[in-house]
Amino acid sequence: xxxxxxxxxxxxxxxxxxxxxxxxxxxxxxxxxxxxxxxxxxxxxxxxxxxxxxxxxxxxxxxxxxxxxxxxxxxxxxxxxxxxxxxxxxxxxxxxxxxxxxxxxxxxxxxxxxxxxxxxxxxxxxxxxxxxxxxxxxxxxxxxxxxxxxxxxxxxxxxxxxxxxxxxxxxxxxxxxxxxxxxxxxxxxxxxxxxxxxxxxxxxxxxxxxxxxxxxxxxxxxxxxxxxxxxxxxxxxxxxxxxxxxxxxxxxxxxxxxxxxxxxxxxxxxxxxxxxxxxxxxxxxxxxxxxxxxxxxxxxxxxxxxxxxxxxxxxxxxxxxxxxxxxxxxxxxxxxxxxxxxxxxxxxxxxxxxxxxxxxxxxxxxxxxxxxxxxxxxxxxxxxxxxxxxxxxxxxxxxxxxxxxxxxxxxxxxxxxxxxxxxxxxxxxxxxxxxxxxxxxxxxxxxxxxxxxxxxxxxxxxxxxxxxxxxxxxxxxxxxxxxxxxxxxxxxxxxxxxxxxxxxxxxxxxxxxxxxxxxxxxxxxxxxxxxxxxxxxxxxxx
Numbered sequence: 001x002x003x004x005x006x007x008x009x010x011x012x013x014x015x016x017x018x019x020x021x022x023x024x025x026x027x028x029x030x031x032x033x034x035x036x037x038x039x040x041x042x043x044x045x046x047x048x049x050x051x052x053x054x055x056x057x058x059x060x061x062x063x064x065x066x067x068x069x070x071x072x073x074x075x076x077x078x079x080x081x082x083x084x085x086x087x088x089x090x091x092x093x094x095x096x097x098x099x100x101x102x103x104x105x106x107x108x109x110x111x112x113x114x115x116x117x118x119x120x121x122x123x124x125x126x127x128x129x130x131x132x133x134x135x136x137x138x139x140x141x142x143x144x145x146x147x148x149x150x151x152x153x154x155x156x157x158x159x160x161x162x163x164x165x166x167x168x169x170x171x172x173x174x175x176x177x178x179x180x181x182x183x184x185x186x187x188x189x190x191x192x193x194x195x196x197x198x199x200x201x202x203x204x205x206x207x208x209x210x211x212x213x214x215x216x217x218x219x220x221x222x223x224x225x226x227x228x229x230x231x232x233x234x235x236x237x238x239x240x241x242x243x244x245x246x247x248x249x250x251x252x253x254x255x256x257x258x259x260x261x262x263x264x265x266x267x268x269x270x271x272x273x274x275x276x277x278x279x280x281x282x283x284x285x286x287x288x289x290x291x292x293x294x295x296x297x298x299x300x301x302x303x304x305x306x307x308x309x310x311x312x313x314x315x316x317x318x319x320x321x322x323x324x325x326x327x328x329x330x331x332x333x334x335x336x337x338x339x340x341x342x343x344x345x346x347x348x349x350x351x352x353x354x355x356x357x358x359x360x361x362x363x364x365x366x367x368x369x370x371x372x373x374x375x376x377x378x379x380x381x382x383x384x385x386x387x388x389x390x391x392x393x394x395x396x397x398x399x400x401x402x403x404x405x406x407x408x409x410x411x412x413x414x415x416x417x418x419x420x421x422x423x424x425x426x427x428x429x430x431x432x433x434x435x436x437x438x439x440x441x442x443x444x445x446x447x448x449x450x451x452x453x454x455x456x457x458x459x460x461x462x463x464x465x466x467x468x469x470x471x472x473x474x475x476x477x478x479x480x481x482x483x484x485x486x487x488x489x490x491x492x493x494x495x496x497x498x499x500x501x502x503x504x505x506x507x508x509x510x511x512x513x514x515x516x517x518x519x520x521x522x523x524x525x526x527x528x529x530x531x532x533x534x535x536x537x538x539x540x541x542x
Contacts, residue, residue: 173219
């Protein structure tokens with residue numbers, strides 16, 4: 001191996017193949033409640049009706065997230081048919097585009113191909129990114145277009161080419177069309193941080209930037225028109241201003257986390273397996289910048305570090321916080337982390353590398369023990385072939401843990417192998433079994449197996465069993481239970497049975513658990529039944 005390379009070409013190829021396998025296996029996991037199944041149902045409605053200008057959540061107009069994610073998913077379903085695989089295809093393609101863009105951003109900032117490939121692999125290894133590829137919401141599409149936009153803006157600053165600035169504006173428009181102003185905040189702060197440190201203001205603010213503004217304006221026209229068509233001026237005002245402000249102020253949302261450190265500690269799991277290295281790098285480089293009073297130093301960039309601090313500070317003051325809000329930031333964190341690891345590698349900082357290595361061994365050991373316990377107590381061996389593939393990666397992982405090798409190389413290589421190993425297990429063994437505890441999914445499978453009609457079938461008002469709707473490929477009407485009449489069938493959870501005052505017959509029942517809120521009692525087979533609810537299919541008799 002070239003002594004200047006952290007990873008050999010063969011290792012890079014092997015790792016990319018491993019991560020592609022992880023993401024492809026994730027395509028086949030049944031959809032999880034709530035958001036992923038909900039969004040899939042909304043996109044399915046578009047695909048079935050052909051109405052792409054109006055967006056509905058159940059029976060209600062949906063004035064919230066922009067349309068692009070739903071449009072792409074609906075088009076995929078039009079082409080490939082209604083399935084969770086088709087729903088996920090645009091998200092995975094956008095994440096692969098993001099991985100490619102991460103490499104290009106790193107190329108422009110560091111001019112080191114080995115570092116660039118490492119950054120791309122770190123992005124694909126990030127736990128929150130892998131999760132977003134199968135628990136698909138708007139964030140995968142958002143992340144892809146944010147990464148593309150930052151790459152093109154950076155390329156424009158360095159080359160002054162018109163095509164780069166036009167694409168930068170267009171990709172910013174597509175990112176905005178995925179989740180609103182949040183996208184512009186991440187892109188804007190990243191580019192601003194680069195300019196602040198590099199002092200290349202005139203390379204950005206010149207007449208050519210008008211092309212970015214024009215392409216952005218043209219790019220958001222379809223979204224603005226769709227909002228106007230369905231909601232009038234209120235819709236346009238909402239997406240241009242109110243949507244992001246409402247989330248910052250928790251207006252219309254339950255204030256779920258007043259904790260200002262929420263996103264900082266969330267990154268500890270979201271950016272595994274490199275979160276500790278990332279935070280160490282942030283601390284060291286921030287300290288060094290303060291020490292030199294932010295004077296420009298040759299070979300140092302501020303896009304990634306500045307972008308991180310500015311975005312995190314703004315997001316932390318939001319009164320409505322969710323972990324996946326960080327996903328759009330992961331591309332620049334990946335570039336930052338790769339550059340910090342290469343700094344350790346090139347400066348032969350073995351003591352520091354040894355600390356990271358020991359921490360990673362602890363994480364790997366705990367995780368492998370956890371996988372063994374989950375296999376024994378919860379999943380069994382669900383997919384034999386993929387279980388064998390997982391064992392192959394475990395064997396490779398153990399082989400390199402004990403192999404004599406440069407400390408930094410071994411740490412990075414084993415960490416990336418670990419991410420592949422764990423997620424092959426999660427995507428092929430754990431999540432497919434876990435999703436079978438969703439009552440809506442199981443009820444839909446019961447309908448399909450017995451070829452039951454969904455005519456005269458209802459859910460109570462405000463019920464959100466989206467997995468049932470998606471897998472029966474229809475929007476089940478919601479109805480006040482007092483209005484149910486003889487011959488009607490209704491899906492109802494056991495805690496709402498007392499609301500059914502008419503005589504009824506139980507036709508079928510399924511066990512149900514809200515799988516996004518795991519607990520030890522649920523995972524333990526001895527106490528699992530305590531945590532399970534029942535979903536009933538009833539027929540009204542009078």
